[in-house]
Amino acid sequence: MKSATDLRTLLRQIDHKGYPAYKDTKGSYQFERYVLSIDHVQGDPFAAPSKVRILVGGKQAGFDAALYDTPCKRIALQDYILRKVAGTIKEYSFQAKGSGKSGLLGISHPGQEILNRSACVIDGTNGNLTIRMEVGFPANGRTINSRELEKILFDFLPVCVRQTLFAQAYRKEELIRIVNLAEDQQYIREQLPRLGLAAFVANGAVLPRKSGVSMLPMKDAVAFQSPASMEVELKLPHHGSIRGMGIRRGVTLIVGGGYHGKSTLLKALELGVYNHVAGDGREYVITDDTAVKLRAEDGRSIQKADISMFIRNLPNGRDTSSFFTEDASGSTSQAANTVEAMEAGAGVFLIDEDTSATNFMIRDELMQRVVNRESEPIIPFIDRVRELYEKHGISTILVAGSCGSYFHKADCIVQMKSYQPREITAFAKKEAEKFPLAIDQLPQAELPSFCRIVKKDEAFLRDDRIKIKVMGRDSISINKEAIDLRLVEQLVDTEQLNALGQIVKWMKQHYFNGTAPLGKAVELLYQKIEKDGFEAFCGGGVPGNLAMPRKQEIYETLNRCRGLVRIIP
Numbered sequence: 001m002k003s004a005t006d007l008r009t010l011l012r013q014i015d016h017k018g019y020p021a022y023k024d025t026k027g028s029y030q031f032e033r034y035v036l037s038i039d040h041v042q043g044d045p046f047a048a049p050s051k052v053r054i055l056v057g058g059k060q061a062g063f064d065a066a067l068y069d070t071p072c073k074r075i076a077l078q079d080y081i082l083r084k085v086a087g088t089i090k091e092y093s094f095q096a097k098g099s100g101k102s103g104l105l106g107i108s109h110p111g112q113e114i115l116n117r118s119a120c121v122i123d124g125t126n127g128n129l130t131i132r133m134e135v136g137f138p139a140n141g142r143t144i145n146s147r148e149l150e151k152i153l154f155d156f157l158p159v160c161v162r163q164t165l166f167a168q169a170y171r172k173e174e175l176i177r178i179v180n181l182a183e184d185q186q187y188i189r190e191q192l193p194r195l196g197l198a199a200f201v202a203n204g205a206v207l208p209r210k211s212g213v214s215m216l217p218m219k220d221a222v223a224f225q226s227p228a229s230m231e232v233e234l235k236l237p238h239h240g241s242i243r244g245m246g247i248r249r250g251v252t253l254i255v256g257g258g259y260h261g262k263s264t265l266l267k268a269l270e271l272g273v274y275n276h277v278a279g280d281g282r283e284y285v286i287t288d289d290t291a292v293k294l295r296a297e298d299g300r301s302i303q304k305a306d307i308s309m310f311i312r313n314l315p316n317g318r319d320t321s322s323f324f325t326e327d328a329s330g331s332t333s334q335a336a337n338t339v340e341a342m343e344a345g346a347g348v349f350l351i352d353e354d355t356s357a358t359n360f361m362i363r364d365e366l367m368q369r370v371v372n373r374e375s376e377p378i379i380p381f382i383d384r385v386r387e388l389y390e391k392h393g394i395s396t397i398l399v400a401g402s403c404g405s406y407f408h409k410a411d412c413i414v415q416m417k418s419y420q421p422r423e424i425t426a427f428a429k430k431e432a433e434k435f436p437l438a439i440d441q442l443p444q445a446e447l448p449s450f451c452r453i454v455k456k457d458e459a460f461l462r463d464d465r466i467k468i469k470v471m472g473r474d475s476i477s478i479n480k481e482a483i484d485l486r487l488v489e490q491l492v493d494t495e496q497l498n499a500l501g502q503i504v505k506w507m508k509q510h511y512f513n514g515t516a517p518l519g520k521a522v523e524l525l526y527q528k529i530e531k532d533g534f535e536a537f538c539g540g541g542v543p544g545n546l547a548m549p550r551k552q553e554i555y556e557t558l559n560r561c562r563g564l565v566r567i568i569p
Contacts, residue, residue, distance in 0.1 A: 004031045008154065011146035019044050019142045033060050034161055036153065039541070044142055045100035049134035051544065054161060058127025062167035067179050068122050075116045076182035076275070077175065082120035083110055084164045085131060092156040096138050096148035103148065104136030105156070108545065112215045112282075113274040113492050114182070118499075118534045118546040129165055132544025180238035181283060185275045187236055188286040195232065195246065198348045198395045199269050199287040202244035203231075206281025207261070207268045208419065217281035222261075227414070227423040242284060245421060249348075249395045250411035251385055255428075261419035262399045263352055269397060270350050270490055273550065288395075291348035292341040292552050293489045296330035296357040300484065301562045306448035309384065310335035310360070313377050320377075321449060326562065330357030331378055336559075338381070339448045342394065343519055344555035349388070351381075352399045362403050383442055385409050391444060407432040450519050454512040460505070468501040470494060476501045481562060488556050495547035499534070500557045502546065506537035507558075518558065526551045 096103035226245035272287030
C-alpha cells in the first residue's frame with residue numbers, strides 16, 4: 001500500500017496533463033488514521049464522478065462493539081453515521097473549482113426509513129468502517145487541475161473523516177439513543193407474532209406527511225390514539241411501557257368518510273415494514289415485515305403465474321394455472337400480485353379499495369343474479385379472504401370506502417374519523433345482518449403452484465458488460481429491457497432499485513441455469529445476502545449507491561421482467 005505522501009507527489013507530477021493521467025491515482029493510500037482507496041477514476045470531468053472508499057479500522061474508529069453487535073443496531077448506527085457524513089461533506093462539495101463535475105463530493109442521502117446501505121458499512125465482527133462516496137476530480141477543460149484535488153483529498157476529506165468516522169466525534173448518549181431505538185423497534189417486530197398481531201401503531205404517532213412530495217411529518221397533525229378495545233401495552237427494553245393499537249391477525253377492515261385518514265393509516269402500515277428515524281412520527285408504527293401491498297396494475301406482464309385460485313374457466317380455454325400475458329387487465333394483474341405475494345412469503349396483505357380492480361374485489365348480489373357464477377371466470381377476493389387466513393395463515397388489512405360487503409368477512413372493523421380510529425365491529429356486524437350476502441359455496445382452492453423454472457439467458461452468459469440503468473423510483477433498464485416498478489409501492493428509495501438491478505443481473509448469470517425454480521433461486525440468494533451482504537450479488541466491486549431491498553421486492557422485480565426472465569411451465 002502506498003502512502004499519502006506518494007499520492008501527493010503523484011498529483012503534483014500529473015498537474016496540467018491530459019485528464020487520462022488521473023488513472024494513475026487508482027489504488028490505496030495510507031493516511032494518518034484511515035486508508036483512502038481510489039477505486040474508479042472518471043474518464044473526463046463531465047463523466048460520472050470517481051468512486052472512492054474511506055476505510056477506518058475498528059480500533060481506530062473506536063465505536064463500542066455493543067453499538068453494532070446485532071444487525072438492527074449495526075444498521076441503525078451505519079444510518080446515523082451516514083447522515084452525519086452526508087451533512088458534513090455537503091459543505092465542501094464544489095468548493096474545489098473546475099469544469100463539469102469538478103469538486104463534487106457526493107454520498108447517499110437517506111430518507112425517513114432506516115435502510116441497510118452500501119455507502120456506510122460496519123463489519124459486525126471487528127468494527128471496521130467503510131464509507132463509499134463520489135468525488136469529481138477537478139480539471140480546467142480536460143486538463144488536470146490536481147492542486148484542487150489536493151484540497152479535496154488532503155484538506156476537505158480529512159476534516160470530514162475526523163468529524164464523522166471516529167467515536168470521539170459523537171456524544172456517547174446520542175449513539176446509545178440511536179441503537180436503543182433500533183432495539184425497541186426490533187423488539188416490537190419480534191413480539192407481533194407472539195401477541196397474534198399483524199401490526200402495532202403507538203399512541204402519539206404522527207401518521208400524516210408534510211406534503212405529497214415530502215415524507216417529513218406534518219406539522220400540527222392529529223396524534224394517533226388507539227381505541228380502548230384495541231389498545232395493547234408493550235414493555236420495551238429501553239423506552240419502557242408503550243401503548244398503542246394492536247391490529248390482530250385475521251381480516252381487518254378500515255372504513256370511514258373521505259379525507260378522514262383511512263389511506264394515511266394504510267400508508268403508515270405499508271411502510272411499517274421498515275424502521276424509521278427518531279422524530280419521524282412513525283418510529284413505533286411496526287408492521288409484520290413480510291407484509292405486501294396489493295393493487296391492480298393494468299398493463300403489467302405476468303410470467304406463467306398460477307392464478308386459478310381467483311380466475312378460471314376462461315371462455316378461450318386458456319390455462320390459468322400457468323398464465324402468461326404481456327398486458328394484464330386490472331383484475332388479472334391483482335390476482336397475479338396476490339399469488340406472487342403468497343410465493344414471496346407474505347404474512348399480511350395490505351389493500352386499498354381505491355387502487356383495486358372492483359371486479360376482483362367484489363360482485364354484489366344483483367350482479368350475481370344477472371350474471372351467474374358459471375358465466376363469470378373471476379372468483380372475487382371477498383370469496384377467498386377468509387380462506388386465505390384460515391387455511392394459509394395470511395391476514396388482510398383492507399381500506400374500504402364504499403363496499404360494505406366486507407363487514408360480513410371482517411374480524412375487526414375500524415372507522416377513521418378526523419384521523420382518529422374507532423372500533424365499530426359490533427355495530428357494523430349488526431347493521432350488516434340487514435344486508436345478507438348471497439350464499440354461494442365455493443370449493444376451497446388448492447395452494448397455487450410455485451414451481452416456475454427460469455431458462456438460461458444466453459445474453460448474460462456471452463457478455464459480461466450488462467448495462468443497467470435506473471430511472472428514479474420508476475423502473476430499471478437492463479440491456480434496454482425495462483422492468484416497470486412504479487406500482488411496487490413499498491420500494492422507497494432509488495438505491496433499492498440500484499440493488500435490484502444488480503440482483504437481477506447476478507441471478508441471470510449465476511442462478512438461472514434452466515433447472516432452478518424461481519422461488520428456490522431467490523431463497524438461496526437471500527440466504528447468501530444475509531451472510532455476505534452486498535458482496536453476495538456484486539462480487540468484489542460494491543458501488544456506494546445501493547440499499548438492500550426486502551426478499552418480497554426481489555420477487556416482485558423478477559415477476560415484472562419482460563423478455564428478461566423467460567419462464568417455462
